[in-house]
Amino acid sequence: MSTADSQLLSASSSFASDVYKPVIRKNKASEKEMQWAGRLVVLAVAIVALIIAASPDSGSIMSLVSNAWGIFGAAIGPSIILSLFWKRFNIYGAIAGIVVGTVADICWMIFLTGSTGIYELAPAFVIGLIAAVIVSLVTKEPEKAVEELFDKAMKYED
Numbered sequence: 001m002s003t004a005d006s007q008l009l010s011a012s013s014s015f016a017s018d019v020y021k022p023v024i025r026k027n028k029a030s031e032k033e034m035q036w037a038g039r040l041v042v043l044a045v046a047i048v049a050l051i052i053a054a055s056p057d058s059g060s061i062m063s064l065v066s067n068a069w070g071i072f073g074a075a076i077g078p079s080i081i082l083s084l085f086w087k088r089f090n091i092y093g094a095i096a097g098i099v100v101g102t103v104a105d106i107c108w109m110i111f112l113t114g115s116t117g118i119y120e121l122a123p124a125f126v127i128g129l130i131a132a133v134i135v136s137l138v139t140k141e142p143e144k145a146v147e148e149l150f151d152k153a154m155k156y157e158d
Contacts, residue, residue, distance in 0.1 A: 011045055012038035066119075067109060074101035074124035078132045086136075087150045093136030101128025 020037040021029040029037070052058050078097040082089040105124035113120055142150075 008042050008045055012041045015041040070109065070119065070121040070124065071102055071105045073121045074105035074128050077101070077125050078129035081129070082132055082136070087147050088136055088141060089132070090136050090139060090142050092139040093132040093134075096135035097128045097132030100131035101125065104128060 016034040016038040021027060021034055025033065052064070058064060075098045078101055079089075079094040082093065082097070101124050104127040105120045108118075108120035108124055112118070112123075141147075
């Protein structure tokens with residue numbers, strides 16, 4: 001239960017501060033608005049969890065956790081790796097990697113895991129990584145200030 005409530009609070013806080021306020025409301029959201037946005041996320045996550053738990057075909061808890069980690073790794077993994085090691089990586093590549101990695105993981109899990117026996121995380125990670133690189137290369141380079149910050153972070157000094 002402690003993990004579940006921590007996950008709910010994390011999802012709520014992340015959405016309110018990282019999506020709702022800067023993207024949806026363009027930094028004009030009040031604290032009360034952010035609180036309600038967070039509450040709605042908790043409600044949405046709880047409803048989705050209830051639907052999944054009530055489904056007789058949802059499988060065991062272990063398979064659900066395995067699927068969740070697969071989606072998480074395929075969605076977020078390429079962006080983390082590229083943001084740490086590639087100066088040219090940008091927001092558009094990150095969005096593409098997250099979306100394509102998630103969709104690839106879900107599609108592989110539904111259609112190909114049974115016939116191939118391959119855990120969906122591996123191919124979905126590679127597909128998301130390729131999408132992130134291609135989109136980063138065909139879109140605008142990061143600003144010079146971002147590149148300078150990257151160079152500063154990569155510089156090792158005693």
